[in-house]
Amino acid sequence: MNFDYHALLPEIILASTVMLVLVTDLLPVKKYWAAVVGIIGTSAALVPLLTLTFCDSLDFCEATGARSMFSGTYVVDSFSLVLKGLFLVVALVVLLMSIGYLEGGRFWQGEYYFLLLASVLGAVVMASSRDFISMFVGLELVTGPTFLMAGWRKGDDRSNEAALKYFIIGVISAAILLFGISLVYGVTGQLRFADVAAAIAVRGESPLLTIGVIFTILGFAFKVSAAPFHFWTPDTYEGAPTPVTAYLAVGSKAAGFVGLLTVAYVAFGSTRGLWAGLIWVLAATSMTLGNVVALKQTNIVRMLGYSSIAQGGFMLVPFGALAGADVTPDMLQKAFFATVTYVLIYAAMNLGAFATIIAISNRIKSGEIRALAGLGVYAPGLAGLLAIFFFSLAGIPPVAGWFAKLAMFNSAIGSGSGWGLALAIIAALNAVVAFAYYGKIVKSAWFDAVPDDVSDAMKADTKVAPSLMLALGITFVGTIAFGVFPSLVTGLSEFASSLSSGL
Amino acid sequence: MSFGDWIGQLENWIFAILAVGTLSGAFLVVHSRNVIHSALGLVLTLGSSAGLFLMLGAEFVAWTLVMVYIGAVIVLFLFGIMITRAPLGYESDLSHPMSVKVTAAIVSGSMFALIGWAFLDAFGSVEFPVAEGPTRTADIGISMFTNYVIPFEVMSFLLLAALVGGIVLARQDPEEVDE
Numbered sequence: 001m002n003f004d005y006h007a008l009l010p011e012i013i014l015a016s017t018v019m020l021v022l023v024t025d026l027l028p029v030k031k032y033w034a035a036v037v038g039i040i041g042t043s044a045a046l047v048p049l050l051t052l053t054f055c056d057s058l059d060f061c062e063a064t065g066a067r068s069m070f071s072g073t074y075v076v077d078s079f080s081l082v083l084k085g086l087f088l089v090v091a092l093v094v095l096l097m098s099i100g101y102l103e104g105g106r107f108w109q110g111e112y113y114f115l116l117l118a119s120v121l122g123a124v125v126m127a128s129s130r131d132f133i134s135m136f137v138g139l140e141l142v143t144g145p146t147f148l149m150a151g152w153r154k155g156d157d158r159s160n161e162a163a164l165k166y167f168i169i170g171v172i173s174a175a176i177l178l179f180g181i182s183l184v185y186g187v188t189g190q191l192r193f194a195d196v197a198a199a200i201a202v203r204g205e206s207p208l209l210t211i212g213v214i215f216t217i218l219g220f221a222f223k224v225s226a227a228p229f230h231f232w233t234p235d236t237y238e239g240a241p242t243p244v245t246a247y248l249a250v251g252s253k254a255a256g257f258v259g260l261l262t263v264a265y266v267a268f269g270s271t272r273g274l275w276a277g278l279i280w281v282l283a284a285t286s287m288t289l290g291n292v293v294a295l296k297q298t299n300i301v302r303m304l305g306y307s308s309i310a311q312g313g314f315m316l317v318p319f320g321a322l323a324g325a326d327v328t329p330d331m332l333q334k335a336f337f338a339t340v341t342y343v344l345i346y347a348a349m350n351l352g353a354f355a356t357i358i359a360i361s362n363r364i365k366s367g368e369i370r371a372l373a374g375l376g377v378y379a380p381g382l383a384g385l386l387a388i389f390f391f392s393l394a395g396i397p398p399v400a401g402w403f404a405k406l407a408m409f410n411s412a413i414g415s416g417s418g419w420g421l422a423l424a425i426i427a428a429l430n431a432v433v434a435f436a437y438y439g440k441i442v443k444s445a446w447f448d449a450v451p452d453d454v455s456d457a458m459k460a461d462t463k464v465a466p467s468l469m470l471a472l473g474i475t476f477v478g479t480i481a482f483g484v485f486p487s488l489v490t491g492l493s494e495f496a497s498s499l500s501s502g503l
Numbered sequence: 504m505s506f507g508d509w510i511g512q513l514e515n516w517i518f519a520i521l522a523v524g525t526l527s528g529a530f531l532v533v534h535s536r537n538v539i540h541s542a543l544g545l546v547l548t549l550g551s552s553a554g555l556f557l558m559l560g561a562e563f564v565a566w567t568l569v570m571v572y573i574g575a576v577i578v579l580f581l582f583g584i585m586i587t588r589a590p591l592g593y594e595s596d597l598s599h600p601m602s603v604k605v606t607a608a609i610v611s612g613s614m615f616a617l618i619g620w621a622f623l624d625a626f627g628s629v630e631f632p633v634a635e636g637p638t639r640t641a642d643i644g645i646s647m648f649t650n651y652v653i654p655f656e657v658m659s660f661l662l663l664a665a666l667v668g669g670i671v672l673a674r675q676d677p678e679e680v681d682e
Contacts, residue, residue: 011653018660022667070650106676111667118664125657137654141661148668154676187625208625211618 007067007076009048010084011124017041018117025110034110035099035467038117042091045124049085052076072192073131082340082496083127083258086347090251091120093351093471097358098243100465104362107152107241115145116247123255130266131192132181135259139177139223142255143170146248150240162239169222169232177219183212184267193267201270213274216263223256226316227286230309234293237305242361245301246354249308250347257315257343264319265336272322280320280423286313287430295437300357300369303437307393308350310434314408315342317427321412321420331415333497338411340493345404345482349392352475356385359464359472364454369441374450378459385472387442392479394438395431400482403489405431518558524551542580549573560637 005012017038024034055061066077094116102109122141129135147170151163185191187209188199200209218229225233237245264275290310297303318335325331357367360382364371376383392399412424450459464472482489509515524547531544549572556565599607647655 015656015660070653073650074653108671108674108677111671115664115668118660121660122657125653129653133651134654134657137657137661141657141664144661145664145668148664148672151672154672206625207621211621 004067004069004076006048006061007052007069010045010052010088011121011128013041013045013048014088014117014121014124017045018114018121021110021117022114025114031109032099032103034113035095038095038113039092042088042095042117042120046085046088049081049088053078053081072194073134074128075130076128079262079340079496080127082344082492083254084124086254086344087120087123087127087251089474090247090254090347090351091117093355093474094243094247094251096467096471096474097246097351097355099467100362101241101243101358103465105153106155112149112152115149119143119145119149119247120251123251123258126255126258130194130262132185132196132267133191135263136174136178136181139255139259140174142252143174143223146244146252149244150236150248152241152244153239156239158235158239159241160239162236165232166236166240169229173219173222173229176215176222180212180215180217180219183208184216187212193262196267197269200268205271205274209271210274213268213271214278216268217260217275217278220256220260220263221282224253224260224312224315225309226282226312227289227309230286230289233309234302234305237308238299238302238367242301242354242358245305246351246358249304249354250350253308253312254343254347257339260319261336261339265332269332272327276320276323276325277419279316280323280419283313283316283320283423284426286310286316287427288313291430291433291437295433297437298369299367300361300372300441301367303369303441304350304353304357307434307437310430311342311346311350311393313430314405314427315339315346317408317423318342318411321415321417321423323417324419325415325417327415331411334411334414337490337493337497338407340496341407341489342404344489344493345392345400345479348475348478348482349389349400352385352472352479353389353393355468355471355475356382356389359468360386362464362468363461364458366453369444371451371454372441373444373448374454376446377450378454379462383445385476386445388476388479390438390442392483394435396435398480398483400479400489403483403486514558518555521551521554521558524548525555538584539581542577542584545580546573546577549577560634562637563640563643 017040020041021034021038024037025031027033051058051061052067066075068075095113098112098116102112119142122138122144126135126138126142129138147163147167150166151159153159184196187206188196188203190196190199203209222229237248240248264279268275287310290306290308290313294303294306294310297306316339318338322331322335360372360375360379361367363379363382364375372386375386388399392401395401395405408427409424412420412427414420528544528547528549528551532541532548535541535544549568553565553568553573556562556568
């Protein structure tokens with residue numbers, strides 16, 4: 001059996017990094033060296049992604065297009081390259097955010113970095129998985145370590161609650177997903193996505209297949225915290241350490257979407273009728289519920305939790321808009337493109353929002369929205385970043401979020417069906433609601449009076465950890481660049497949409 | 504096939520015994536008010552399912568079930584109950600109010616009916632070919648280390664992560680570092 005070592009190099013480097021981090025933790029050096037090793041290793045894993053992407057123009061590289069390995073169960077194509085790149089960059093930013101946070105409290109540090117990178121390894125494997133076994137095991141490696149990381153503040157009851165709730169819901173969703181997969185396997189007799197699609201095309205639909213597809217999609221709906229399967233999200237986001245929350249809201253959610261995209265479009269591509277209506281409902285409820293409840297929140301991380309449920313709803317819109325539509329390959333490509341674009345932009349702006357929140361709460365020692373009032377007076381830099389990331393999440397040009405929303409509306413309206421149009425209208429109404437709560441916080445930060453419990457010492461303390469500064473810088477550049485030059489992100493997501501063109 | 508033919512075959516008798524074992528064990532698990540009895544009910548269920556797998560020629564799955572679930576997981580349960588000093592004997596507050604029981608019965612009953620109907624619809628009239636002897640465990644091993652080597656490695660990382668994380672959660676927080 002021949003191994004394509006070049007294609008597997010990102011995974012090999014990342015896996016070695018995971019082990020090296022654990023070894024570094026044993027050495028008699030300062031604990032943050034484990035994070036430094038992690039950062040170097042993750043950056044190194046990005047290099048083979050680049051050489052694989054530009055394989056055609058490199059001398060030493062044998063250009064083969066999509067590289068299919070292990071009898072087609074593991075494929076390195078342009079979709080997986082882009083998403084692997086996304087996961088590695090997310091890992092870098094979360095590592096940078098975590099260093100200062102962990103140094104500031106009584107935490108086990110080396111183990112934390114080990115778990116974070118192990119979870120990222122799972123996400124990277126998922127991006128290439130083209131069969132149910134690899135996909136499921138990859139998803140478990142993504143979520144397994146995050147259960148533990150959510151409970152990393154062991155002395156805090158809310159962190160314990162966060163971990164326990166997330167664990168129980170995560171295990172139930174894994175069971176539902178696995179049950180769905182086993183039914184699909186029972187009906188089709190196949191595990192590889194391409195074979196499942198072929199078997200469904202031959203046998204046609206049956207009630208058992210319908211149940212299998214619905215359970216599989218619902219299993220992923222838990223992972224991307226789509227309403228009504230979202231109830232763990234706010235408590236877990238609020239209780240977990242904030243860098244872990246950032247990883248859950250971006251890395252783990254993006255991994256769920258990778259699974260949903262490949263399963264829905266490749267394995268169940270020919271039975272769109274079964275899942276499009278279901279996802280229509282999930283998208284509509286997630287957007288509405290997430291946004292409406294976010295309006296009333298007083299804790300900023302909890303608010304971002306509801307906001308991330310709503311953003312997940314926006315990402316589901318292109319899937320749901322296919323309901324009742326007379327689908328053409330062009331339309332599928334557009335829907336796929338819209339979701340990938342949204343995921344990429346969401347990663348940049350949401351990580352930025354979390355990094356800003358960490359920087360702010362380091363300073364004012366509070367996670368309440370009330371305490372943010374008057375931030376612009378004594379910390380104009382942080383208040384400015386807060387405004388940029390929140391406006392981006394709300395979808396205001398020229399920051400990145402508007403383009404994500406544009407691609408989403410474009411695909412929803414482009415489906416031409418009444419259902420697609422209705423979903424676009426629901427999304428538009430929700431975008432307005434979302435603007436209300438993002439705007440309220442930004443307004444309060446700039447125009448309201450400083451509350452009394454922000455002491456002068458807090459105002460004078462302008463120190464931001466250099467690693468956090470770097471994380472803010474990366475996400476800031478990403479958010480601005482994607483907004484001003486949308487061609488950057490369209491280039492990436494068009495490249496990634498090759499997966500849907502096979503349908 | 505009439506019931507008389509069905510009952511006349513030995514393997515159907517074995518199947519019926521194993522099926523009754525599986526179901527009654529499962530019933531004991533959810534119904535017993537004593538945690539230890541629930542755990543032992545699980546042994547009965549898993550043991551009988553292992554028997555069902557053996558009847559299907561799936562040797563590897565059957566013995567994995569016996570070794571991993573009965574041998575390790577249940578023992579872990581019992582150890583867990585012992586170490587956490589959970590109160591042994593009958594618990595009165597394990598019981599749910601009637602409304603919850605009724606809802607649960609309706610939901611699970613309708614799910615059972617739905618899935619059962621879908622199974623009959625899909626496979627009710629299908630005659631499955633009988634496998635020639637048991638599946639060779641060696642074949643499973645070969646496929647695990649060729650086509651499925653990536654999931655295998657991923658699984659190893661998952662177990663390592665669970666091990667490391669479990670130790671951290673059970674351990675005291677580190678001392679404040681003086682700087």
